[in-house]
Amino acid sequence: MVIVLQILFVLALIIVIILFVFRISRTKLTTQLPENYEGLLADYVKFYRHLDKDGKEKFEKRVAHFLSAVKITGVNAIVEDIDRLLIASGAIIPVYAIPDWQYINLHEVLLYPGAFNMDFDQAGSDRDIGGMVGTGALQNVMIITKWQLRQGFINSNDAHNTAIHEFVHLIDKMDGTLDGVPEIILERKYTEQWRNLMNSTIMQMKTYGSDIDMYGATNTVEFFAVISEYFFEQPDLLKARHPDLYEMLVLIFKTGR
Ligand SMILES: [Zn+2]
Helix, strand or coil: CHHHHHHHHHHHHHHHHHHHHHHHHHHHHHCCCCCCHHHHHHHHCHHHHCCCHHHHHHHHHHHHHHHHHCEEEECCCCCCHHHHHHHHHHHHHHHCCCCCCCCCCCCEEEEECCCECCCCCCCCCCCCECEEECCHHHCCEEEEEHHHHHHHHHCCCCCCCHHHHHHHHHHHHCCCCCCCCCCCCCCHHHHHHHHHHHHHHHHHHHHHCCCCCHHHHCCHHHHHHHHHHHHHHCHHHHHHHCHHHHHHHHHHHCCCC
């Protein structure tokens, strides 16, 4: 009789352990998202607001997946739920139409409170950098400031979004060269056309000025990041004013209106 009770006890214990482990693994993905994620995304992320019900669900899943794969660390800044959601949104928006995309070249995002300079000095006088894709010792790391991150999403009527800008640099970098040509997602037959269009637009910008942020005229790397911000923030305006650029970006990001 005692043996039977002992066996029953052990069996019950095993069942409890199995249920516990199952529960943990099941809740792991959903706990990557804060409780009120739907409200926060709807309030801050225009791209998400414009998606239908299925599209929103797909977006949420990809945001959760991103947050489970990439660590977000505050450097003299507290990482709040909204910051985590906005960083993940900036990551997902450019690759939303590209299935199974993974940022294999990103392990960690460092969140700084305000702008920093090239020496990562938060108190320097030339604090004009709002985001950066790490190189050298900071390989696989992205730095973004809380201020720029939030401004990019709050002001949805301009063509600026620092998070999108930095993630586009990562996409560009994925093929091994940071050159403004994202060969990993752009078909080979279009790469020359894209390079020529970037160079001719930069020349025009330098000569006549432009409604495109002049920072884009720095080089093709910055041009690609800047024009991608414009594409995702103001697609209708870009289509009307720069149809040739718009068409190429549709080919690159596999999306458009
Ligand atoms: Zn840049």
